[in-house]
Amino acid sequence: MWTRRVWLGLRASAGGRRGFPSKADPQGSRRVTAELIEHLERLALVDFGSQEAVARLEKAIAFANRLRAVDTDGVEPMESVLEDRCLYLRSDNVVEGNCAEELLQNSHHVVEEYFVAPPGNISWPKLDEKEPFSHC
């Protein structure tokens, strides 16, 4: 019976093989520096909020580092499973629209047909100018 063959196979290799992603493997993980935190917060416009969040990022990085063990020489990156097909492109004709009013309804701050944004030429304060881990 096939089950016995597979079971025996597992027992034979039970020794050290991990088929399961365990918790953070410190090998090869970069420590997350304050500079990196600031950089990521600025790029993502999302803050870490706490030391736990930084620890979680470190674990995530350590987890991702396991990919290094895979030999990908000569392998092309895969962007989409439909890469062998032609993407559908419709003809460049206007078929719908005229819904400005509906779309504006969802915004909190509009003036006539404009979405209103605060001034854009003011850069986000640096880390030392803000409270550490300011959290609502």
Place this chain on the structure above:
Amino acid sequence: MLGRTLQEVSEALKQGLVTPTELCQRCLSLIKKTKILNAYITVSEEVALKQAEESEKRYKKGHSLGDLDGIPVAVKDNFSTAGIETTCASNMLKGYVPPYNATVVQKLLDQGALLMGKTNLDEFAMGSGSTDGIFGPVKNPWSYSKQYREKRKQKSHGESEDSHWLITGGSSGGSAAAVSAFTCFAALGSDTGGSTRNPAAHCGVVGLKPSYGLVSRHGLIPLVNSMDVPGILTRCVDDAAIVLGILAGHDPKDSTTIQDPVKPFTLPSLTDMSKLCIGIPKEYLTPELSSEVQSLWSKAANLFESEGAKVIEVSLPHTSYSIVCYHVLCTSEVASNMARFDGLEYGHRCDTDVSTEAMYAATRREGFNDVVRGRILSGNFFLLKENYENYFVKAQKVRRLIAHDFVNVFNSGVDVLLTPTTLSEAVPHTEFIREDNRTRSAQDDLFTQAVNMAGLPAVSVPMALSSQGLPIGLQFIGRAFCDQQLLTVAKWFEKQVQFPVIQLQELMDDCSSIFENEKLASVSLK
């Protein structure tokens, strides 16, 4: 009536044995009775009753729209529904009312289905428990089943009835619970790493993930564009096939849908098993797999073999890297997709008006929970210039290897793969929350996410109850765009195993004080 299959109820409607309004009202009252499950975020009572009224008119004239006319369905709250709040269980979209319907929702409505409401999920569909949304966790209906309670009475002494409730799995837990508790006949979920199949297995229902490119994603609030697929949850395989037949097909609004013509289909009954080849991926036999799931998996394989099918062991060599690869690609795409939430055109907006960046940052801090923020930050890390090659591109290469593993297996003559869906049966919430979301997702998505990376169709079919009285499901994986063949095999399997119906009488009785009028609410659960 609510315990019947979609096909049976559709017949009953056509014959006039029940009207859409009656069906609608019964489902609505059942939703109220099962409120403790927290499966629904929004119950669209008025909309549903109006749709029922219109459906009834059509039936009276003999002009029903099809199999779904008058059938109550539910939709996961990350699908846009015109005029009905769509929140993704997040503060970021609380109060957001889309001006349009997702294509799949529109297709259901065009067939006359009755929209019961929007179901609960993990925030932005990130999670494997349906525990991390702002509206609270979803409770597995099996927590209140006679089957589970009887087994527990033998063990527990004097514990409060509700403290040990079980999770539904996720992230489409609300949809799975809604279908499992008979409040609708079909529900839409989404599947990025197993989010439809995982809760289906835990809630004892059928969870189908169609081939990537078969069903339109227009209107599904995106998580990972290259892996997301709308999922279908029903109580039997035939019902899933009916819904798939309606939803599948090219959509000009989603250019990642294939242009091949697609027609609704019925599933044949398999009689000659000798031509079927089932593959058992050996790398899926991990030490973490519970012995009960393992033995059921074995039993299923033996079942196929004893009926004449060829059952062989196959290898998917890159399986152990699959979850890591998924983790990198998922967080990277999430980081990009979540960038649209800045408070300007829709969704939550904070009060700060100092500068655009400050406003965006504060809005996103207030709008997203820790899980979402964590993934955005991880994703941004992997996409940094210095990391792009080593993480993101590397993961894309590994993705190709994983997809190729499947192609090799299918090319060697295997028709369908048989694997577990989850590591074990549903666990109590108190146990689930001991680990954080990312760790849990990495554990629970083990058997399901490789399928998303390869874009293949897969379905979870409930097989049997565990020793604790809880459902365990197994997963079938098919070749790309061979969804019909996949479902045919699944249907045969379903018929063989005869999974028991959930007995929820106790839950109805417990909540009967809420509802005085028993006549409307009587449910025959055969």
